[in-house]
Amino acid sequence: MKITMGDCVACGACVSVCPCKSITIEKDENGFYMPVIDAATCVECGICQQSCPVNDRSEGISWELGTYYALWAKDGQQRFAGSSGGAFGLLADEVLAQGGVVFGAAYSDDMKFVYQTSTDDVELNKLKKSKYVESYTGDVFTKVKAALETGRKVLYCGTSCQIDGLKKYLKKDYNNLLTCDFLCHGVPAAGVYEKYINNLEERYGKPTSVDFRSKAYGWKAYCSKVTFASGKVYLKTRFQDPYLRMFFENNVLREACYSCKRLNTSNADITLGDFWRVADMDIPDTNEGISLVGVHTQAGKNAIAQLVENSDCYAKELPQTAYTYAYNRKTSKPDDRDAELEKIVKQKNLFKLSVSLETKLRGYVYWIRSIVQKVLMK
Ligand SMILES: Cc1cc2nc3c(=O)[nH]c(=O)nc-3n(C[C@H](O)[C@H](O)[C@H](O)COP(=O)(O)OP(=O)(O)OC[C@H]3O[C@@H](n4cnc5c(N)ncnc54)[C@H](O)[C@@H]3O)c2cc1C
Incomplete structure (x- = not known):
């Protein structure tokens, strides 16, 4: 069976498994990552297709079978x-303390x-x-x-x-592997x-950090914060910032995300x-952030029990x-997603995309509400 590009999640299992190193991940015309096969070196062995999680996805564990916690770090910096x-961060600290290694996503x-x-x-903070x-x-x-083969503990x-791709690539279970996914919009x-x-760089110079979940207005307010070498700080809430707006309006998401296969399983x-x-839930609401933690396996149970035992966190078990x-x-x-995406891809400056009066007003109300919420919860 061949995967169609609309199903591809660019997990990279094919890149990792290819014996001829014939597959790379490149951006397509809309800016999405896609695997590209170099016909000159490909020997058509088919191993890439056998390792593709889209072709033969494991059933996974039903969410209904999980144990759930509301959990937050006791340490304010860790939580922030x-x-x-x-x-x-707590799970990662635990693995690093055991001499292990943690995999995740970092900015270039x-x-x-x-x-x-x-x-x-890279350092864990990244x-x-x-x-x-x-x-x-x-x-x-x-x-x-x-x-994993060295026996070190690994958190991915x-x-x-990506977890589906990793498991498909690994082909077997490792008891030194702990995997963690997240609810994903x-x-x-x-x-x-x-x-x-690039648009921000044109205005303010070289960016030095990006944070799409800045807690500057508290955890409950989605807010993009970008800092620059010049000392300038860009801080906009979800209706004011064009990128967060596009994210929540769902016009720039990967095709496969609209038919996500992990809505009820992990x-x-x-x-x-x-x-x-x-x-x-009778939990102190300080607007500093609380994680929903779903535990699906014994390895997951052990990892969370360890955090609780070390008293690194507050954890409240939730109903099933x-x-x-x-x-x-x-x-x-959205019905007009393809047309909207085309508009976005053609627009050189995303800050020039038109914004309706309603969105502008909502942005203003959201911003004021975020500030009030932050002040009241201090
Ligand atoms: C694209 C995206 C969409 C999300 N959508 C939702 C949602 O709809 N509802 C919801 O409740 N939660 C969503 N989350 C998860 C949520 O934002 C938090 O990441 C989660 O609650 C864990 O927070 P934390 O404080 O425990 O850890 P954090 O420190 O926030 O850890 C985040 C972890 O995710 C990894 N990560 C971050 N970005 C990416 C990425 N682009 N690709 C792969 N791994 C990444 C990091 O390396 C880190 O391991 C989403 C996260 C992402 C990245």
Whole structure:
């Protein structure tokens, strides 16, 4: 069976497995990562198709069978450094303390793309926080396998489709591997993200950090914060910032995200997300971030039990139905998505895209509400 480009998630399993190194990941005309096969070196062995998670996806574990927690780091810095409650940072610290290695997504030095890497090459802080763009995997799975074969403990955190790709590539279970995915709204095109950073660079100079989950207005306010070598700080909420607007309007997401195959199942040990139902659960609502942690396997259970035992976090077990709390799980494809995407791809300056009066007003109200919420929760 051949995969169609509309199904491809660019997990990179094919790149990692190809014995001839004939497959690379390039950007297509809309800026999405796609595998490209070099016909001159390809020997048509078919191993890439056998390793593709789209062709033969494992069933995964039903969310209904999970155990769920609202969890947040006791340490304020750890919590602040995460998109929600800092659960990923806590799990990572545990693995590093055991001499292990942690894989996740980091920004490139020039901030223009996001790629999968590990704590063997970058510091842990660079892997923290949600990057709202598809991450370039390249042949990262070969590095995960190499680390696993040495017997080191490995934590791999990525999208559910990257976990599918990794498992398909590895072919067997490793008891020194802990995998973590997250609730995922979908991933925007790498090319659109790059254009956004280029547009900002034209205005303010070299960017030095990007944060799509800045807590400057508190955790509950989606807000993009970009800092520049010049000292300038760009800070805009979700209706004011063109990139966050496009992300939430669903016009720049990868085709496969609109028919996500992991809406009710996971192939990972642990699933992370934002826990928004704070008010219903008798949890102190400080607007600093709380993670929803879904545990699917014994390895996941052990990892969370370890965090609780070390008293690194507050964890409140939630009712079994907590998986239904997942926010925004079904991302629908807007009827005019293809036309809107074309407009976005053609537009050289994303800050010049037209914004309706209604969105402008919503942006203003959202901004004021975020400030008030932040002040009241101090
Ligand atoms: C594109 C995207 C969409 C999301 N959509 C939702 C949603 O709809 N609902 C919801 O509840 N939560 C969503 N999340 C997850 C949420 O934002 C938090 O990441 C999660 O709650 C964990 O937070 P944390 O504080 O525990 O850890 P964090 O420190 O935030 O850890 C995030 C982890 O995700 C990895 N990561 C970040 N960006 C990427 C990327 N682009 N590709 C692969 N791995 C990445 C990081 O390396 C790190 O391991 C999304 C995350 C991303 C990246």
